[in-house]
Amino acid sequence: MPKDVDTDRLRESWQRYAPRYDRDIRLIERIQFGGGREWVCSQADGDVLEVAVGTGRNLPYYPPQVRLTGIDFSPAMLDIARQRATELGRAVELREADAEALPFPDASFDTVVCTLGLCGIPDDQAAIAEMYRVLRPAGRLLLLDHIDSHHRLIHYGQHLLEKLTLRMIGDYQTRRPLPLVEQAGFVIHRRERLKAGTVERLAATKPGSPGLCI
Numbered sequence: 001m002p003k004d005v006d007t008d009r010l011r012e013s014w015q016r017y018a019p020r021y022d023r024d025i026r027l028i029e030r031i032q033f034g035g036g037r038e039w040v041c042s043q044a045d046g047d048v049l050e051v052a053v054g055t056g057r058n059l060p061y062y063p064p065q066v067r068l069t070g071i072d073f074s075p076a077m078l079d080i081a082r083q084r085a086t087e088l089g090r091a092v093e094l095r096e097a098d099a100e101a102l103p104f105p106d107a108s109f110d111t112v113v114c115t116l117g118l119c120g121i122p123d124d125q126a127a128i129a130e131m132y133r134v135l136r137p138a139g140r141l142l143l144l145d146h147i148d149s150h151h152r153l154i155h156y157g158q159h160l161l162e163k164l165t166l167r168m169i170g171d172y173q174t175r176r177p178l179p180l181v182e183q184a185g186f187v188i189h190r191r192e193r194l195k196a197g198t199v200e201r202l203a204a205t206k207p208g209s210p211g212l213c214i
């Protein structure tokens with residue numbers, strides 16, 4: 001998919017927005033995504049990569065035994081995530097990186113998590129391909145996001161809202177990750193659609209046997 005958004009400009013928007021993100025997302029998160037972070041993080045296992053980790057709002061929900069790495073392209077978001085990790089006493093390696101070109105070798109992780117991230121990463125297809133690449137065979141992909149509703153009226157409202165959110169922080173309201181996840185080669189094993197079809201929780205697996213890197 002061709003990029004129609006300038007990544008540097010988008011990063012700058014997130015840099016500016018970082019100090020307000022936690023305050024702004026709190027209510028939306030409770031109303032629209034309630035239980036979603038718990039759903040995703042409770043299924044994470046082993047070496048875990050969180051893509052577009054933001055301010056680290058998932059950190060409290062991971063099982064204590066996972067070995068956690070988080071990437072984001074905004075240093076300001078990462079600074080807040082670092083502070084949150086310190087307050088929680090949670091060990092996590094946080095790195096500045098682009099989700100579309102992950103700085104990790106193939107088959108490095110057992111789990112890849114991305115929440116509220118694919119709606120804003122300019123080339124979501126490239127990011128999903130990278131998630132596939134860095135996962136080990138039989139590794140798990142766990143996603144939570146707002147997506148295009150199947151209700152026509154709601155879809156129309158999302159389409160209008162998207163004009164605003166795209167301009168503000170490059171955030172799409174009408175994306176649907178599922179077909180891209182399937183095209184990338186993942187096998188879907190859990191899918192939940194909530195809130196009139198505007199929220200999706202996805203758990204998928206990279207085919208293969210654990211320990212077999214091909």
Ligand SMILES: C[S@@+](CC[C@H](N)C(=O)[O-])C[C@H]1O[C@@H](n2cnc3c(N)ncnc32)[C@H](O)[C@@H]1O
Pocket residue numbers: 014051052053054055056057058071072073074077097098099100114115116117120121122
């Ligand atoms: C809506 S926030 C979600 C943050 C966090 N995942 C959460 O659940 O609260 C989107 C995040 O994606 C990051 N982001 C957007 N495009 C990115 C890219 N190409 N590479 C890495 N991070 C990106 C932004 O910096 C921001 O932190």
